[in-house]
Every structure is written in C-alpha cells, then in structure tokens.
Amino acid sequence: MLPHNCHKMTRPSLLNFFCAGNRTIELLCGRASARRPHSSHTMRSVVSRPASGFRPSKVAVVTKTTRCEFEQQRYRFAGLSEVDLKQLLAMKGSSYSGLLERHTIHTRNVEHIVKSLEKEGIEVRVVRRGEYDEEVVRWADAIISAGGDGTMLLVASKVFSKDKPILGVNTDPERSEGHLCLPVRYTHAFPEALERLQRGDFRWQWRQRIRLHLEGTGINPTPVDLHEQQLSLEQHHMAHRITTLERRRESGAQDDSFSEPNLLPVRSLNEIFIGESLSSRVKCKSLDPHLTFSLHRASYYEISVDDGPWEKQKSSGLSICTGTGSKAWSYNINKLVEQSVEDLLKIGKSQTGLDIPLDPGFIEKVTEEYNQSLVFSPEDKRLFFSIREPIVNRVFSSIRPRGFAKKVCVRSRCWDACMVVDGGTSFEFNDGAIATISMSDDDQLRTVVL
Amino acid sequence: MLPHNCHKMTRPSLLNFFCAGNRTIELLCGRASARRPHSSHTMRSVVSRPASGFRPSKVAVVTKTTRCEFEQQRYRFAGLSEVDLKQLLAMKGSSYSGLLERHTIHTRNVEHIVKSLEKEGIEVRVVRRGEYDEEVVRWADAIISAGGDGTMLLVASKVFSKDKPILGVNTDPERSEGHLCLPVRYTHAFPEALERLQRGDFRWQWRQRIRLHLEGTGINPTPVDLHEQQLSLEQHHMAHRITTLERRRESGAQDDSFSEPNLLPVRSLNEIFIGESLSSRVKCKSLDPHLTFSLHRASYYEISVDDGPWEKQKSSGLSICTGTGSKAWSYNINKLVEQSVEDLLKIGKSQTGLDIPLDPGFIEKVTEEYNQSLVFSPEDKRLFFSIREPIVNRVFSSIRPRGFAKKVCVRSRCWDACMVVDGGTSFEFNDGAIATISMSDDDQLRTVVL
Numbered sequence: 001m002l003p004h005n006c007h008k009m010t011r012p013s014l015l016n017f018f019c020a021g022n023r024t025i026e027l028l029c030g031r032a033s034a035r036r037p038h039s040s041h042t043m044r045s046v047v048s049r050p051a052s053g054f055r056p057s058k059v060a061v062v063t064k065t066t067r068c069e070f071e072q073q074r075y076r077f078a079g080l081s082e083v084d085l086k087q088l089l090a091m092k093g094s095s096y097s098g099l100l101e102r103h104t105i106h107t108r109n110v111e112h113i114v115k116s117l118e119k120e121g122i123e124v125r126v127v128r129r130g131e132y133d134e135e136v137v138r139w140a141d142a143i144i145s146a147g148g149d150g151t152m153l154l155v156a157s158k159v160f161s162k163d164k165p166i167l168g169v170n171t172d173p174e175r176s177e178g179h180l181c182l183p184v185r186y187t188h189a190f191p192e193a194l195e196r197l198q199r200g201d202f203r204w205q206w207r208q209r210i211r212l213h214l215e216g217t218g219i220n221p222t223p224v225d226l227h228e229q230q231l232s233l234e235q236h237h238m239a240h241r242i243t244t245l246e247r248r249r250e251s252g253a254q255d256d257s258f259s260e261p262n263l264l265p266v267r268s269l270n271e272i273f274i275g276e277s278l279s280s281r282v283k284c285k286s287l288d289p290h291l292t293f294s295l296h297r298a299s300y301y302e303i304s305v306d307d308g309p310w311e312k313q314k315s316s317g318l319s320i321c322t323g324t325g326s327k328a329w330s331y332n333i334n335k336l337v338e339q340s341v342e343d344l345l346k347i348g349k350s351q352t353g354l355d356i357p358l359d360p361g362f363i364e365k366v367t368e369e370y371n372q373s374l375v376f377s378p379e380d381k382r383l384f385f386s387i388r389e390p391i392v393n394r395v396f397s398s399i400r401p402r403g404f405a406k407k408v409c410v411r412s413r414c415w416d417a418c419m420v421v422d423g424g425t426s427f428e429f430n431d432g433a434i435a436t437i438s439m440s441d442d443d444q445l446r447t448v449v450l
Numbered sequence: 451m452l453p454h455n456c457h458k459m460t461r462p463s464l465l466n467f468f469c470a471g472n473r474t475i476e477l478l479c480g481r482a483s484a485r486r487p488h489s490s491h492t493m494r495s496v497v498s499r500p501a502s503g504f505r506p507s508k509v510a511v512v513t514k515t516t517r518c519e520f521e522q523q524r525y526r527f528a529g530l531s532e533v534d535l536k537q538l539l540a541m542k543g544s545s546y547s548g549l550l551e552r553h554t555i556h557t558r559n560v561e562h563i564v565k566s567l568e569k570e571g572i573e574v575r576v577v578r579r580g581e582y583d584e585e586v587v588r589w590a591d592a593i594i595s596a597g598g599d600g601t602m603l604l605v606a607s608k609v610f611s612k613d614k615p616i617l618g619v620n621t622d623p624e625r626s627e628g629h630l631c632l633p634v635r636y637t638h639a640f641p642e643a644l645e646r647l648q649r650g651d652f653r654w655q656w657r658q659r660i661r662l663h664l665e666g667t668g669i670n671p672t673p674v675d676l677h678e679q680q681l682s683l684e685q686h687h688m689a690h691r692i693t694t695l696e697r698r699r700e701s702g703a704q705d706d707s708f709s710e711p712n713l714l715p716v717r718s719l720n721e722i723f724i725g726e727s728l729s730s731r732v733k734c735k736s737l738d739p740h741l742t743f744s745l746h747r748a749s750y751y752e753i754s755v756d757d758g759p760w761e762k763q764k765s766s767g768l769s770i771c772t773g774t775g776s777k778a779w780s781y782n783i784n785k786l787v788e789q790s791v792e793d794l795l796k797i798g799k800s801q802t803g804l805d806i807p808l809d810p811g812f813i814e815k816v817t818e819e820y821n822q823s824l825v826f827s828p829e830d831k832r833l834f835f836s837i838r839e840p841i842v843n844r845v846f847s848s849i850r851p852r853g854f855a856k857k858v859c860v861r862s863r864c865w866d867a868c869m870v871v872d873g874g875t876s877f878e879f880n881d882g883a884i885a886t887i888s889m890s891d892d893d894q895l896r897t898v899v900l
Contacts, residue, residue: 316782332766332839336794337851340786344794347819351812354804362801369797389782401787 053198054165054448056141058123062132062155063110064147064171068096068103102172109171109187110146116190117144120198134158144169148176149328153422156269162206162444169193179327180269182450196450206444207324207378210268212419213436214427215261216411261436266421267443270325273420274410274429275299275317275388298391300413303399305385306406311399312413316389320408320437323378329423333388334402335371338363381439383408408437503648504615504898506591508573512582512605513560514597514621518546518553552622559621559637560596566640567594570648584608594619598626599778603872606719612656612894619643629777630719632900646900656894657774657828660718662869663886664877665711666861711886716871717893720775723870724860724879725749725767725838748841750863753849755835756856761849762863766839770858770887773828779873783838784852785821788813831889833858857888 075085086096110126117124127136129151137143137158145155145168152168159166170178170187178184186193196202276299299317302310321330342363349356376384386402412433418426419435429435525535536546560576567574577586579601587593587608595605595618602618609616620628620637628634636643646652726749749767752760771780792813799806826834836852862883868876869885879885 332841334790335839336786336790337840339851340784341794343823344786344791344816344820345798347816347823348795348798348806351816351819352806354806356798356802356804356806366794366797366801369801370794373793373797389785390787391782401789 053200054142054202055198056122056165058125058139058141059117059144060132060136060140060142061110061113061117061124061126061144061146062136062151063126063128064106064151065129066099066103066106068099071099102175105174106147106171109169112188113144113146113169113190116194119191120194129154132158137164140164142167145181146171148172148178149180150423152180153269153424156209156445157266157422157424159445160267160443162442162446165204165446165448167193167448180324180447182448186450193450197448201450203449205378205447205449207269207447208322208381208439208441209443209445210272210320210322210383211438211440211443212264212266212268212272212421212427213261213438214264214419214429214433215436216432216434261434264427266425267445268325268421269322269445270328270422271319271321271330272435272437273317273319273329273423274301274412274417274435275420276414276417299417301417302411302413303385303387304409304411305399305403307409310409310411313387313399314391315387318410319386319388321384321386322439323376323380323382323384326375326384330384330386331371331374333386334374336367338367341367341370381441382406383437383439406438410435410437503650504592504652505648506572506615508575508589508591509567509594510582510586510590510592511560511563511567511574511576511594511596512586512601513576513578514556514601515579516549516553516556518549521549552625555624556597556621559619562638563594563596563619563640566644569641570644579604582608587614590614592617595631596621598622598628599630600873602630603719603874606659606895607716607872607874609895610717610893612892612896615654615896615898617643617898630774630897632898636900643900647898651900653899655828655897655899657719657897658772658831658889658891659893659895660722660770660772660833661888661890661893662714662716662718662722662871662877663711663888664714664869664879664883665886666882666884711884714877716875717895718775718871719772719895720778720872721769721771721780722885722887723767723769723779723873724751724862724867724885725870726864726867749867751867752861752863753835753837754859754861755849755853756858760859760861763837763849764841765837768860769836769838771834771836772889773826773830773832776825776834780834780836781821781824783836784824786817788817791817791820831891832856833887833889857886860885860887 071085071089072082075088080088089096089099114124114126125136125139129147132154142165143155143159145152145166148170149168152166155166155168168178168181169190170176170181170184173184173187182193298314300312300314301318302312303318304310319330319333321328338360342358345356345358345363345366348354349358376382382404383406384402384404385408387399390401412429412431412435414430417429419429420426521535521539522532525538530538539546539549564574564576575586575589579597582604592615593605593609595602595616598620599618602616605616605618618628618631619640620626620631620634623634623637632643748764750762750764751768752762753768754760769780769783771778788810792808795806795808795813795816798804799808826832832854833856834852834854835858837849840851860879862879862881862885864880867879869879870876
C-alpha cells in the first residue's frame, strides 16, 4: 500500500473507497498525515490492520421535520399568524415554547453534525425530508439521517444499493428512542464518531430487508405515500377499477386470469403491516350517503407460509418483519406485560399445585426472557410473521399465529386494506390481490455499528 | 289479576306492558286464550307466576346491508352494469354468485321473522340500516335487529331509553358470530322465540353502557359517522380551528380556559377505542405536498383511572369496554394464544426447574382459563380499560396496562386521533382534548335472554 500524494478530497473516483471487514481498497492518507504528526507510524499501523477507514467526500444529511415546523407551516398555510398559532396551541394545552425548544435542540444537533463533517473537508448537503430523493442518493457517498427512527426509515426507503452506507444520528435523544441510530453519546460528540469511522474502528452491518411482489389486482400497483395521500381511498379504488375494466375490454381479454406478479419498488427495513385502514371508512362525496356498510375493524385474508396450504384468517392485521424490525412494531404486538405473565403463572400454579414463584423479581425475569426471545439479528435472513389479535371461531382456523419463514403469501379478502411499508408507504391491498413477501441479499442495507 | 276483554292488539297504551323479573304490570290474555284452549288453566298459571308475557304490538325490524347489495349499489352508482360487476368480482377472485347466496339466505331469514310477527297480529315495519332513526325507535314497542352483531350495535346506538326492548336475530349464522343475537336455532324457528316471549319464558337483561364527556377542544364536538365521513380529517380540523379562533376573538375571550365538558349524544354498548387513525395520513389537497411529518402509528395520551394521577402513555391505542364488550374487541386485544402460553411456561419451567406440564391439553386449559377471566357480565357496572401494545421506554411510564374502573379520563396528545364508539361513530380527539368515560344506570339497554 503506497501513499498517494495529498490533495483535496474533491474527486469522487479516487476517493470512493470503503473498507468492509477485511476487504481493503485504497487508502488516501494525505489528510491523515496532515492531521497526525506521526504519519509514518500511522502508515505502518494501517498496513498491518486489514480494515481501513471510511472517508466519504460527499455526505448528504437528511433532516426530519420537527413538530414545530410542521405546525407553523400548517397554520401559515391556513393564513394564520404566529400569534394565532401560539393561541391555538395554548388552547389545546400544548406549549409553543415547548415545541420551539425541541426544534432548537434538533437544529443545534444538526449544525453540530454538519460542522464536524465540514471540518474534515467533507462536502455536505443538508436535505430536508421533503426534498430527499434518488438524486440525492446518487450524489452522496454516504447518507446521514438526522432525526429519529422515522427519518432513518425514510432515508433507507430510497436506497436500493447495498453499497451505499447509511448512518443515523438521533437529534433529540430525550424524545426519541433511536433504535436505528448511533449510540446517543455521538449526538453531541459527532467528531468522535467520525474519527472512529476514519480509523476503521467500526463494523459494517448489512441489514436484511423485505421485498414485495403484488399480483391479482388487475391494476398497476400505485404506491400511495401516506404522507402525501390526497384522494380518499374510495376515489382511488373506483378510478382503478373502471380503468381496469375498460383496458381489458379494449384488449379483448377473455379470461379472468390475474396479471403477472409485480416486484414493487420498495424495500422494507422494519416490517410490512397488512390490515384494514380506518380511512376505509372515508366515503367518496358522491356516493349515496345512505349507502353504508358494517364496519369491520378486522382484516380478512388467507395466508400461506413457505408454500404451505392457504389458511383463512381474521385478525386485526398481519405483521411481517425483519430482524431490524423485530425490535419495532412487531415487538410491541407480541410482547407480554408483567401483569399478563403474573396472571398466567397464578393460573398455572393453581392448576398444578406446584410452588411456582410469583414474586415481582421472578415475574420480571420471565417476562424479560419471553420478550427478548422475540428479538433477532438484523442480519438474519428470515422473516418473522405475526398475526395480530387473531380471531378464532367456527369460521376461521387457527394456524400458528407467529413464526419464522422464508416466504409468506397473503391473499386479501379485505374491503379496504393496505399494505403499509415501514409505516410510510402504503399499497392498496383489496379483495383478491395476492402479496408475496420474501427476502433477498441484494436488498441489504449497509449501516454502521460503532 | 283479572283478564281483560280480548281485542286486537293495536292500541299501544294498553299493550305497553313488560315484565321484568318479578315485576308484573298487566296481562292481556285475550290472544293467549284464543290460541290456547285451556285458557282458564293458562290464567291460573299466569297468576301463580310472577312474570308475564311480552306482547308488543308494533315491531321495527332493522336489516343489515348485505355485501351483495353494497357492491351492487357501489358499482351501479359508478355507472357499471351487473355484467361489469360480475366480471370485476371474478377478476378479484370473488364470486358474485357467492355474494348472492349469502344475500338470499339473509333475505329469507328476514322474511321468516316478519311472517312470524305478522302471524301474531303484530304490526311490522321493515327498516333498512340507512333509514333507521330516532323516529323508528319512538314508533316501535320493540326493535329487532336482523343481521349480525354490527346491526345490533347500530340498533342500540339510537336507543337512549332503558325501557325499549331490543332483540337480535342472526340472519347468517354461518358467516356471523352473533354474540349479541339470540341463539342460532331461533333464526329458523323464530315462532318458538316469539312464543317463549309471549309466555314470559325469558329474562330481561339490562346491559350497561358507557357515556362520554368531552372537553378542551374549544369546539362543539361533531360526531363523524364513520359510515358517511366525507371530508378528510385534515379539512375538518382546519375548519374547526379557524372557526374557534374567530369565535373567541369575537367574544373577546381573554383566557385560555377550556370549554365545559359536553355529554356526547352516544352510548357505547361494546367499547370506546381511542387511537391515531390511519386516515390521519390523508393530507388536504391544498396543503403543500412537501409538507410531511413522521408517521406515528402510536398514540400519545395521558390517562387517569378513578381520579388517580395522570400518567403519560404511548401505545397503539386504548380500549375501554363494558361487560358486553368484554367478549368483543377488548377480548381480542387481551387474549393469549396457546403458543404464547406454551413459550411462557417453558421459560417458567427452565427458570424454576419445576415439573410444569407442557402437554397440549394442559396448555389449552391454562389458556382457556386465562382468556375466560377477561370476560365479565354485561350487567356489571364497571368499565374495563386496556392499553393496547403499551410502549414502555425511557420516556413513558408503565401503569397497570389493564383493569377495572368506575371512571377513566384520557387527555389526548395525539396528532390526529379518534374516539371510536362501537366501531361505528368517531369523534375527533386531538391534542389537548379530555374525555371522561363513565357509566350510568340510566344508559342501560334492555335486551332479552332466552
């Protein structure tokens, strides 16, 4: 490994080096030499270590929209002033100054990140949530999510290459859990994180993601950005169905065969959730107001696990998650609270007569072990499906309500359901449509473990 | 008790007699005598029995809208023919003939009920779901719900007097559970049910219901019929908030005090469910499409049980149910599946070394006992609250996730949440609003146990 001449980090081709595991590419040590007096020593250490640093030249920092900004824009758009906003918030028992405080904390933490990067001669582009797109992804050598887990999910949602590194920094640790973000201490000490990255003192983590095929709708599946959904679902449906019928007639199609499965242009980092949406109750203005139907909170569908037999199901929804997502919504669906564990052990005790402990310490231990068993590695190549609140009666069978799988197929029997990807994008998933949910190594997301 | 002269049952005042428990009012035995040869014998039996028959003269039969009707109207409205409908359904893998079959079964069962009533000289009025209103309730001596549990909930929703009897008949037992309906055998043998009612061979059941006070919104709470909701929630909110601000300015109100608690014009037979609605993601067309916010599936709120301290909560929702509702949504939220019980007992076994049985029979027994403990009597005067999928972390405390109470107060910290009453009516429940949930004997619903 010979040192290159030092020069400013502006040309991506020379600087597009990343080290992964024991794979080394090139080392531009110029900057390192300039910073460290014992350059020759560093050179020798680098040569002996297989891993090398991570030194992107162009970094996009994607920032969340704080609630303060959101409320401001919302009311400004409605023609209300700042004074109006304060008053309305106060009426609600909310505090404008409180929102402003969180906003300031977030903004400062973003500045801290940006300054730290610029200090290293890295070209930084700060991109707001609404402006983030595939062009930004192409431009950047690495992308930093500056927000919470939601912002990380957004950032990941536009990355389809497993070579593009993503980092998450939690910009409001007091309010945000930040499971997907770097440890909280790097929020205020980002140079430390940068320094470790540059030294190669970290590990890459390729998080497995989920891919979706959709068929049987007879339509091109149109993703609906839940953030920007503008039509009522009813209007969507009717428009789609009429178009479908017309197209089929024009093409002279005689059979009722389904369209080919489409691979959807999304990859899920946490989970796919399938269920009837409350918005299914939004009726199109033009429909006869007397036309109503029984509300079903329950979702009806058929499920086939790893090409097994189709089983009819009625439940409040179906979650299919990755290892990453096993700590998120799926975890909350499946975890037990200590109260349930205690009640259950009491029953077990009374039914067996055995001396089962019921002290709080023991209850806590058993609960914790049970809940921990729900979590698995982000690198695990399996899916985990959970039928949420299954309804078992004369009509619906009871398959195993949760488990691992390589592939899950779901056929909708719902009136107005969605497939929701990472809580951010939804696809219509109505009666007759079939979703095939699986994983591929091609879909991995490259993240950092410090 | 002297017999009255027999005459046709047309005058409500003479016929408005109901027996409850050991309370007797009047007995019109004319009809009974006409039907039974041993009238004197019947008279003597009646005199010796405290209970007497139930003989309404005017009965409203409220019918559900079948899925077949719904799809027909939906497509007819969009200008599609029956042929189009069949084709679209087939494309979805649904069967028009299947829908028609269920429709026919329902219709026949309704006819059976109507004929049985008319045969007894009862004046019958068949009312479709969309036509059912308070005028029908006033007209009828009794109301029969002809459908499933959803139809029963609808019927109950417009009854505010505890004297008006409601009966449910399950018109499609193969597809519908009918927890709130009479036993399934009466669907095809309704005259038997009528006969028992007339003989007094039944019991009244007064089902407790929930009442709701709402305050702190600064607006008149407008119930949104989820069946007929036509504006996006965003449009609702903005309109309400601007109106509020204007009204306050006009009135010269200086303080930010909340409005008085309003008693809402609804009574819940099953449960109140509070949570963020997916439709919160529907954005008003006019809003800047770049304005987005992190999606929260979780609901934020504060809860106070029986005037206890306020506790911050984050969860996927909050359910507060009656005894009737303890077999419905609340049951599905709280029940355990055998797989969880098995996994838990395994952990208990390994942690204690005790010989806890793990055979399927034992698991089933323990699971069943646990789940049965969630169910309580419809006549019980207590509420049961359940925090669904509580999120416990650094920020949110963990109060007892479920339990009984006389009163529950909830303060919304949600962006776009609803309070959903029996899955049919919803009220906006946003940041700052406070709901007080309680019970009163005045709100009981009079139903029949055969």
